Amino acid sequence: MLKNLKMPHTYVIIFYIIVIAAICTWVVPGGEFERQTKLLPDGSSKTIIVPGSFNYVDNSPQTWEVFSALYHGFIDKADIIIFILLIGGAFWIMNASKSIDVAIFSFLRFTKKLEKAKLIRAIGVNNIIITLIMLLFSIFGAVFGMSEETIAFVIIFVPLAVSMGYDSIMGVCLCFVAAGLGFAGAMLNPFTIGIAQGLSDVPLFTGIEYRFFCWVIINIVGIAFVLRYAAKIKKDPTKSLVFNEDKYWRDKSSESQQAEAVKTPISAWICWAILLVVMILFCYDFEMNSIRQTKFEIGGSSKILPIIPILTGMFAITGFLSLRKSAQSFILQILMFTIFFLIVGVMGHKWFIMEIATLFFVMGLSSGIAMNYSPNKITKLFMEGVTDIMGAAMVVGLAGGIIIILQEGKIIDTMLNSLSQTMNDVGKYGSISIMYVMQNLINIIIPSGSAKAALTMPIMAPFSDLIGVSRQATIMAYQFGDGFTNMITPTSGILIAVLGIAKIPYEKWVKWITPLMIILIVLGLLLLIPTVVMDLNGF
Numbered sequence: 001m002l003k004n005l006k007m008p009h010t011y012v013i014i015f016y017i018i019v020i021a022a023i024c025t026w027v028v029p030g031g032e033f034e035r036q037t038k039l040l041p042d043g044s045s046k047t048i049i050v051p052g053s054f055n056y057v058d059n060s061p062q063t064w065e066v067f068s069a070l071y072h073g074f075i076d077k078a079d080i081i082i083f084i085l086l087i088g089g090a091f092w093i094m095n096a097s098k099s100i101d102v103a104i105f106s107f108l109r110f111t112k113k114l115e116k117a118k119l120i121r122a123i124g125v126n127n128i129i130i131t132l133i134m135l136l137f138s139i140f141g142a143v144f145g146m147s148e149e150t151i152a153f154v155i156i157f158v159p160l161a162v163s164m165g166y167d168s169i170m171g172v173c174l175c176f177v178a179a180g181l182g183f184a185g186a187m188l189n190p191f192t193i194g195i196a197q198g199l200s201d202v203p204l205f206t207g208i209e210y211r212f213f214c215w216v217i218i219n220i221v222g223i224a225f226v227l228r229y230a231a232k233i234k235k236d237p238t239k240s241l242v243f244n245e246d247k248y249w250r251d252k253s254s255e256s257q258q259a260e261a262v263k264t265p266i267s268a269w270i271c272w273a274i275l276l277v278v279m280i281l282f283c284y285d286f287e288m289n290s291i292r293q294t295k296f297e298i299g300g301s302s303k304i305l306p307i308i309p310i311l312t313g314m315f316a317i318t319g320f321l322s323l324r325k326s327a328q329s330f331i332l333q334i335l336m337f338t339i340f341f342l343i344v345g346v347m348g349h350k351w352f353i354m355e356i357a358t359l360f361f362v363m364g365l366s367s368g369i370a371m372n373y374s375p376n377k378i379t380k381l382f383m384e385g386v387t388d389i390m391g392a393a394m395v396v397g398l399a400g401g402i403i404i405i406l407q408e409g410k411i412i413d414t415m416l417n418s419l420s421q422t423m424n425d426v427g428k429y430g431s432i433s434i435m436y437v438m439q440n441l442i443n444i445i446i447p448s449g450s451a452k453a454a455l456t457m458p459i460m461a462p463f464s465d466l467i468g469v470s471r472q473a474t475i476m477a478y479q480f481g482d483g484f485t486n487m488i489t490p491t492s493g494i495l496i497a498v499l500g501i502a503k504i505p506y507e508k509w510v511k512w513i514t515p516l517m518i519i520l521i522v523l524g525l526l527l528l529i530p531t532v533v534m535d536l537n538g539f
Contacts, residue, residue, distance in 0.1 A: 008507075011394070011395065011398060013490070013506060013507065014395065014398045014399055014401075014402070014490060015398070017402055017490060018066055018069055018070075018398075018401050018402055018405055019066060021062075021402055021405040021406050021409070022061075022062040022063070022065070022066045022405050022409070024406075024409070024411060025059060025060065025061050025062045025405065025406075025408075025409025025410075025411055026059075026061045026062075028059065028409075028411040028414055028415065029056055029059055029411075029414055030056065030057045030058055030059030030060060030409070030410035030411060030414060031054055031055065031056050031057060031410065031411070031413045031414035031417055032054070032055060032057050032410065032413050033049040033050060033053050033054050033413050033416075033417070034049070034050040034053035034055075035047050035048065035049055035050065036048060036050055038199065038458075047454060048199055048454050048455075048457070048458040049454070049455055049456075049458045049459055050458070051458055051459050051462050051463075054413065054417040056414070057410060058410075059409060059410050059411060059414075060408060060409050060410050061409065062405050062408060062409050065405065065408060066405065069401035069402075069404040069405045069408075070397070070398060070401045072400070072401065072404045073397050073398060073399065073400030073401030073402075073403070073404050074397035074400065076400045076403070076404060077396050077397050077399075077400035077493050079353045079354070080148065080353065080396050080493045080494070080497060081393045081396055081397055082357065083148065083151065083353045083356070083357045084151060084389055084392055084393045084396065084497050084500075084501070085386050085389065085390070085393055086357045086358075086360060086361045087151060087152050087155070087357065087360050087389070088155075088385040088386055088388060088389030088390075088392075088393075088501070089361075089364060089381075089382035089383070089385035089386045089389075090360045090361050090363055090364025090365075090367075090382070090385070091152075091155045091360075091364065091385060092364075092381050092382065092384055092385025092386075092388065093364040093365070093367050093368045093373075093378060093381045093382055093385065094331060094335065094363065094364060094367040095385075096368075096371070096373075096381050097327065097328055097331050097367055097368075097370070097371045098328060099327075099328040099329075099331040099332050099335070099367070100156060100159065100332075100335075101159075102328045102329075102332075103328075103332050104159060104160050104163050105163070107160070108163060108164065111125050111126070111129065126164060126230070126234070127227055127230075130170075130174065130223075130226065130227060130230060131223055131227070133157075133174045133175075133178070134173070134174060134177075134178035134181075134219075134222075134223050134226065135178070135219065135223070136178075137150070137153075137174070137175050137178035137179045137182065138178045138179065138181045138182035138185075138215075138219050139182060140179055140182060140343075141178070141179035141180065141181065141182025141183040141184075141186065141189070142182035142183070142185055142186045142187050142188065142189060142215055143182075143186075143187065143188045143189065143347075144188075144189065144190070144346055144347045145183060145186070145189040145190065145191040145192060145449070146179045146182070146183070146346075147179065147183060147486075147494055148352075148353055148356070148494055149179075149342060149346065149356060150175045150176045150179050150494070150498060151494065151497050151498055151501065152342075152356070152360055153174075153175040153176075154171065154172060154175060154176065154498050154501045154502050155501060157171040157172075157174040157175050158171030158172065158249060158501075158502045159171070159249055159252060160174075161174060162246055162249040162250060165233075165234050165237065166230055166233050166234060166237075167233055167237065167240040167242055167243065167246050168242050168245065168246050168249055168502045168503065168504055169229075169240065169241065169242055169502075169504060169509070169512055170226070170229070170230055170233065171502060172498055172499070172502050172504065172509075173226045173229075176487070176494075176495075176498045177222065177226065177487060177513075177516075178222075178223075180483065180484075180486055180487045181218050181219050181222040181223075181483075182215065182219075183449075183482075183483045183486065184218060184479065184480055184482075184483025184484050184486075184520070184524070185211065185214050185215030185216075185217075185218040185219065185479075185483070186211070186215070186479060186483070187205075187208050187211045187212055187215055188205055188208070189449075191449055191450050192449040192450070192453065192478075192479055192482055192483075193205060193211075193475070193479060195449075195450050195453045195454070195457075196453040196457050196475045196478055196479070197475060199453060199454065199457040199458060199461070200457050200460075200461035200471045200474070200475060201461070201471075202471050202472060202475065206472070206538040207472045207475075207476075207536065207537070207538030207539055208538065209536070209537050209538065210530070210531070210536045210537070210538070210539065211476070211479075214476075214527050217523070217527065218520065218523065218524075218527075221519060221520070221523055222516070222520065225515075225516050225519065241508045241511060241512055242503075242504050242505075242508055245503050245504065245505065245508075246503075248503055249503075263326065263327070264323050264324070264325075264326060264327045264330065265327060265370075265371070265372040266372075267369055267370060267371075267372040268323055268327050268330050268369075268370040268371075268372070269323060270369070271330075271366055271369040271370045272319045272320070272323055272330065272370075275315070275319075275334070275366060276312070276315065276316055276319070279308075279311070279312040279315060280312060282308060282312070283308050283309045283312050294306070294307045294308055294344060294348035294349065305348075307344050307348065308344065311337065311340055311341065311344065314337075315333070315337050318333055319333050327370055327371055327372075330370055331366075331367045331370050331371070334363055334366050334367060334370070335363065338359055338360060338362075338363040341359060342356060342359060345359070364382065364385075365378065368381065389500070389501060391500055392496070392497050392499075392500020392501050393497070393500070395496045395497075395499075395500050395506075396493040396496050396497050396500070399490055399491055399492075399493060399496050400493060402445070402490070402491050403445065403446070403491055406445055412445065412446070415442075415445075416442065416455060416456070416459075422434055422438075427467075428467055428468060428469050428532050429529070429532050429533075431463075431464075431467050431469060432469055432473055432474070432477055432528050432531070432532055433525060433528070435460055435474060435477040435478070435481075436477040436480060436481050436524065436525060436528055437481075438456075438481070439452070439456065439477055439478050439480070439481020439482055440481045440484070440485050440521065442455070442456065442481070443481055443482050443485045443486065443489060444485060444489045444491065445491060446491075447485075447486055447489050447491050447492040447493075447494075447495075449482045449483075449486075452478070452482055453478065453482075456478060457474075457475070457478065460474045460477075460478065461474055461475075469531075469532060470531065470539045472531065472536075472538060472539040473528065473531035473532060473539060476527075476528060476531055477528060480524035480527070480528070481524075484517060484520045484521055484524060485517070485521075487513055487516075487517065488509075488510060488513055488514070488517050490506065
């Protein structure tokens with residue numbers, strides 16, 4: 001009988017969660033903290049909770065609002081939804097050129113050549129590739145908080161993973177899970193560590209030595225888990241939870257093998273010239289304007305580098321050389337420099353979703369022009385991409401309704417206050433453990449790291465002084481609690497978007513990642529012990 005039970009659609013699961021949240025607004029008393037604006041060391045400001053200011057208020061039970069929450073959820077997540085649609089349309093244009101397909105199979109041919117070396121063959125060339133890619137994205141997560149940006153990379157890595165004999169889950173692991181491991185073990189992430197330390201009156205990015213140790217341990221455990229799974233799927237692909245869903249990607253992979261290089265049309269040369277002129281103007285605007293110069297901030301230090309002119313010069317040379325080879329080669333150059341500018345923009349100019357979406361949109365248009373597609377064909381391809389990815393965008397909007405119900409019901413602050421009361425009279429280690437559990441639970445309903453820091457650190461930091469626990473330890477409890485559950489909570493628009501693009505049902509993702517979540521959460525608890533019982537530099 002159980003075999004005949006059918007798992008509900010992702011939309012249905014999210015609606016059930018919204019209904020449960022609405023029921024909670026009838027049971028949980030309403031409550032509010034007073035809030036004030038605090039200036040952070042970097043000059044920005046954040047609205048924070050005033051400790052000890054909690055008051056019960058009349059709650060607002062949600063009824064018909066269950067349905068209007070869907071509307072408000074779409075409005076609240078509009079930036080991510082538009083980002084997804086633009087990314088989908090842009091990559092559809094690029095995919096039509098078969099450029100990524102050519103690159104993937106060139107990469108696979110290259111890896112086969114590496115297997116000739118005995119040492120590499122003994123370790124496994126795929127194991128080396130998986131480890132290096134995951135470490136790269138983990139560094140991105142640890143240093144500048146890569147999160148939303150992984151949505152764009154899923155479109156690249158899922159087809160690559162399937163072509164290598166793995167599945168779409170492995171493709172998501174290469175970028176999203178890797179960035180999540182780095183996000184949890186962050187060393188210099190300004191959106192979590194920076195804000196939490198600023199709100200706790202702790203010198204920015206101090207305690208980096210132990211955080212680096214934690215990052216190493218977290219990555220060893222996380223990557224080992226992924227490699228073990230990769231070996232299992234490589235041996236028998238049918239053991240994948242998403243074997244049936246991956247038929248979509250396997251079919252695309254079969255079509256991709258017939259991709260051939262296209263002779264470079266005149267339009268590609270024109271596209272290169274236009275992009276080069278735009279980059280030169282971009283250099284003048286950013287590098288000649290002292291306010292907008294590329295300023296990299298790592299830890300407590302910062303440095304201005306002429307990185308945009310360097311990238312422009314590189315594009316002029318590599319773009320010219322690639323044009324002489326094929327149109328697809330030039331489009332891959334466009335993709336590569338899009339990624340370069342993404343990294344520079346995020347790290348050096350604080351770019352966010354709007355700027356990143358614009359960057360990829362231009363990439364898509366440039367790809368169409370380079371292939372000599374007509375304006376009508378570019379538009380048609382873009383709309384096909386939007387249609388293909390619409391399901392992912394819809395899920396993000398629906399998931400946003402969960403938060404709306406909890407906010408409108410005025411129960412989030414009550415839940416936060418109740419959790420904070422549980423820390424009384426349990427000792428240092430008991431308190432830090434409860435803080436950690438709290439942060440994990442809060443992250444399920446408030447997946448934004450910066451928002452959660454603003455909500456919890458004004459309460460946790462002063463409380464840690466009373467019980468004799470360092471504020472750094474409290475910040476690490478927040479850091480781990482914020483990082484791990486980002487990879488499983490249904491309220492995370494980023495996770496839902498990633499799964500939608502990869503075409504992985506949420507319930508199958510939960511089944512796959514739950515063992516890893518348990519391991520990581522227990523590991524986080526163990527890594528918190530030294531912050532209480534040992535003298536650590538910066539703690």
